[in-house]
Amino acid sequence: MEYCIEARNVVKRYGSFLALNNLSFTVPCGGKYALLGPNGAGKSTTMKILSGLMKPDLGEVKVMGYPPDSTEARRLLGYLPEDPLPYRNLTVRENLEYIATLRGLENPREVAEKMISLLELEQYQGVLAGKLSRGNQQKLAIALAIMHNPKVLLLDEPLNYLDIPTQEKVISLLKGMDSTFLISTHIMSIALRLTDYVLVISKGSLVWQGSIQQLKAMGREDEPIESVVARLMTELK
Numbered sequence: 348m349e350y351c352i353e354a355r356n357v358v359k360r361y362g363s364f365l366a367l368n369n370l371s372f373t374v375p376c377g378g379k380y381a382l383l384g385p386n387g388a389g390k391s392t393t394m395k396i397l398s399g400l401m402k403p404d405l406g407e408v409k410v411m412g413y414p415p416d417s418t419e420a421r422r423l424l425g426y427l428p429e430d431p432l433p434y435r436n437l438t439v440r441e442n443l444e445y446i447a448t449l450r451g452l453e454n455p456r457e458v459a460e461k462m463i464s465l466l467e468l469e470q471y472q473g474v475l476a477g478k479l480s481r482g483n484q485q486k487l488a489i490a491l492a493i494m495h496n497p498k499v500l501l502l503d504e505p506l507n508y509l510d511i512p513t514q515e516k517v518i519s520l521l522k523g524m525d526s527t528f529l530i531s532t533h534i535m536s537i538a539l540r541l542t543d544y545v546l547v548i549s550k551g552s553l554v555w556q557g558s559i560q561q562l563k564a565m566g567r568e569d570e571p572i573e574s575v576v577a578r579l580m581t582e583l584k
């Protein structure tokens with residue numbers, strides 16, 4: 348099987364605090380995976396390492412066989428950080444055109460136009476990113492993460508700050524993409540709608556993995572999936 352994301356024996360410390368403790372998992376190409384875990388489990392740290400933003404202290408991480416900070420991986424990867432910071436002093440349109448140019452996309456203006464329309468940012472295209480509401484900043488960050496139709500998409504809490512119609516819009520946008528997904532979230536409905544396989548981490552290690560179907564099967568009759576996951580996380584603590 349071909350893996351699009353590989354993390355092997357990853358260790359990451361912040362000072363003396365062990366954030367990732369020998370974390371290993373793989374995501375096959377085309378896989379739609381959710382990354383779940385209690386607060387502080389190491390999800391965002393994992394995403395930062397996979398995106399090449401941060402280096403592990405030990406272990407190995409690969410994106411389609413490349414180190415995440417390589418030019419090849421950067422071309423293949425899209426990353427939506429938990430607290431995205433677009434260029435605050437550029438407008439929405441300028442942010443999109445600038446990043447499209449940096450990514451070497453063929454027609455940055457057309458790409459920017461398309462993303463503005465896809466995410467319904469028309470009325471904000473001339474607004475400085477730093478002046479946008481949190482929700483519109485999130486929409487811009489999503490546009491920046493997916494503009495190059497990445498093969499591998501890392502999404503850290505993708506629906507944060509979005510109103511309900513926009514959440515639905517973004518879900519259908521993501522559903523239409525054939526990228527490999529790793530989505531870190533606390534919202535089970537996102538995992539249910541966008542992914543079919545779950546990785547659960549706790550204290551920086553992988554503690555459970557399985558399909559959404561397996562997860563559902565662990566529940567009592569009519570038990571909400573949130574309750575199953577809560578039980579799982581409590582038992583594994």
Ligand SMILES: Nc1ncnc2c1ncn2[C@@H]1O[C@H](COP(=O)(O)OP(=O)(O)OP(=O)(O)O)[C@@H](O)[C@H]1O
Binds near residue numbers: 385386388390391
């Ligand atoms: N820059 C940092 N310096 C020190 N400790 C950090 C730093 N970043 C994260 N940590 C700690 O590492 C642990 C893992 O953090 P991380 O953000 O990866 O967890 P998470 O699973 O994404 O949590 P949450 O669900 O609360 O967002 C936490 O205990 C956090 O306090």
